[in-house]
């Protein structure tokens with residue numbers, strides 16, 4: 001069997017390099033790609049990821065996305081034709097405290113990766129961007145025409161990479177897909193992957209750790225936002241639906257090599273911090289101690305996607321658009337933890 005044509009002639013499944021494939025979202029992307037028959041390789045420096053998150057039979061390269069020699073070797077050895085770029089630093093308050101680290105790891109190193117991709121004729125590039133590029137919009141939900149106006153270094157570090165990609169695709173033989181994720185949560189419904197991040201800061205993860213006794217409780221960062229109950233509102237998307245969108249986007253980029261796309265990735269509805277904690281209590285069947293703290297630096301009050309573009313562009317049918325399902329899968333993963 002030709003590994004690029006597992007179903008015979010038709011869709012060319014070029015080998016895909018997944019950067020950050022040992023991380024939370026990247027490890028789910030590896031599963032989704034393999035489930036759909038794509039050959040995959042991973043590069044990850046294991047700074048926040050875990051070797052065990054990547055199956056042993058997936059070619060794994062431990063190293064940095066800015067290491068040009070390593071990338072050149074991977075591109076040749078694995079006959080890479082497309083990149084899904086998940087590697088990066090992801091914590092908003094950390095980016096406020098240490099901005100240069102974020103501009104280094106998210107912007108400068110993405111530039112090195114994009115340069116290597118161009119130099120080696122890689123045709124397609126999918127980038128993990130973020131709703132944080134919208135900053136604190138004065139309306140909700142936000143569509144992609146909403147001017148990007150990030151309010152923290154994390155969002156700015158990602159927006160610059162979006163801009164580099166647009167300029168690069170205009171000048172070179174590469175097309176790209178930018179997906180602006182809203183809040184990613186949950187775990188593989190089959191229990192093959194989940195979020196293992198040490199010292200996680202994401203609300204659903206933190207709440208699940210509290211529900212399983214790994215934390216004393218949950219701090220609610222701000223109860224004075226202009227939202228219905230005063231706590232922050234976000235659009236939580238199940239990680240498996242998110243990575244499914246990546247696979248569809250890749251097919252689209254290959255089918256239409258002249259076209260590049262920037263799309264929100266969310267469900268288009270928001271839940272407040274209090275509603276999320278209620279859901280975790282409901283699903284876990286246990287109470288979570290809540291304490292109120294001041295707003296967190298760099299946090300907008302409400303961020304909800306308008307998903308019209310992705311819904312009209314890709315044949316994307318989310319399967320887990322339900323807060324309790326997201327929480328249930330996250331909790332199941334949490335309960336399987338052995339560390």
Ligand SMILES: NC(=O)c1ccc[n+]([C@@H]2O[C@H](COP(=O)([O-])OP(=O)(O)OC[C@H]3O[C@@H](n4cnc5c(N)ncnc54)[C@H](O)[C@@H]3O)[C@@H](O)[C@H]2O)c1
Nearest residue numbers: 020022023024025045046047048049065087088128181184
């Ligand atoms: N989790 C979310 O809610 C969310 C929302 C919007 C966007 N994103 C984006 O999605 C991507 C993946 O996020 P995640 O939640 O899986 O985070 P994660 O920390 O679990 O995964 C990131 C992975 O990248 C690796 N990595 C970091 N810097 C690297 C480097 N220089 N070279 C090689 N590997 C490196 C880490 O070891 C880790 O395995 C990030 O780019 C993030 O900005 C995440």
Ligand SMILES: O=c1ccn([C@@H]2O[C@H](COP(=O)(O)OP(=O)(O)O[C@H]3O[C@H](CO)[C@@H](O)[C@H](O)[C@H]3O)[C@@H](O)[C@H]2O)c(=O)[nH]1
Nearest residue numbers: 090130131132182183201202203206219220221232273299
């Ligand atoms: O212990 C906690 C953690 C979070 N929150 C609140 O919960 C909401 C969600 O916070 P969090 O889960 O930390 O996500 P965000 O800060 O919204 O950022 C996430 O979502 C962004 C896209 O919206 C991504 O770009 C980021 O990488 C990702 O960290 C916010 O209102 C927070 O203030 C709490 O009240 N207590």
